[in-house]
């Protein structure tokens with residue numbers, strides 16, 4: 377496992393519970409089995425929903441079990457990506473404070489893609505100075521098996537956009553070994569996580585026996601893929617491994633490793649961050665009344681902890 381950067385220790389962050397939300401008309405939102413909650417002092421629409429997924433009638437038993445998990449589900453819709461980014465930084469910093477206070481470490485899993493740009497506010501004041509970066513442990517939910525300086529590398533994306541700008545100790549940034557084959561890199565990443573489980577950095581879920589990360593900050597592709605789990609691909613059904621590989625990714629590059637759904641769904645918190653009207657269809661399938669031709673991976677994201685959707689108006693336009 378590789379590491380990437382180093383700087384000094386920062387004091388803890390103390391902003392839990394503060395709230396600044398953007399404006400959107402509640403009349404723009406409707407949701408099957410959902411409830412719109414818009415207190416007068418809030419500037420975004422918050423939707424709390426009781427239906428755990430939009431799986432419809434085609435769901436398998438495993439899919440329905442995932443849909444029955446018990447954490448809170450919340451949807452936040454923002455007027456713009458800029459406003460979403462402000463709130464995402466606040467959410468992430470608050471979770472960092474919570475877990476650092478509770479257990480002295482914060483395990484944060486990131487995806488690649490547009491998510492990283494939406495984390496940019498963490499590199500600005502007050503977060504850059506006040507978050508307890510020295511306690512962070514950073515992982516990738518998926519990674520392309522390419523060199524770390526390749527433009528396709530999720531590590532490079534995160535390094536350039538976030539990790540090079542905040543003082544996380546290099547030994548706590550867990551990149552893949554890109555010198556290995558996809559099979560080897562997946563096995564190596566899983567071995568590294570097992571080591572951190574045995575060290576007590578990552579707990580195991582008492583419900584599932586899979587590693588329980590504090591937060592996963594996930595993006596979603598326009599086809600409804602999350603991590604490198606693509607619609608209709610057999611990897612979606614992997615239920616034993618923690619990390620697996622794909623050599624025929626429909627989105628280039630073809631060679632990738634990815635966390636499996638049981639690991640994703642064992643998380644304490646998941647943020648699904650989705651922007652743009654090009655992604656409104658899968659958002660509708662997961663949260664609204666859409667019935668896609670096949671079950672989409674995003675519909676199977678159902679953590680035992682809390683799930684918060686961060687949507688801009690475009691992504692929420694079909695709700």
Ligand SMILES: O=C1O[C@H](COP(=O)(O)O)[C@@H](O)[C@H](O)[C@H]1O
Nearest residue numbers: 487488489490491595596597603
């Ligand atoms: O290939 C990937 O795509 C997804 C979605 O990316 P986006 O740019 O459409 O947000 C990303 O979440 C994943 O980590 C990445 O490997």
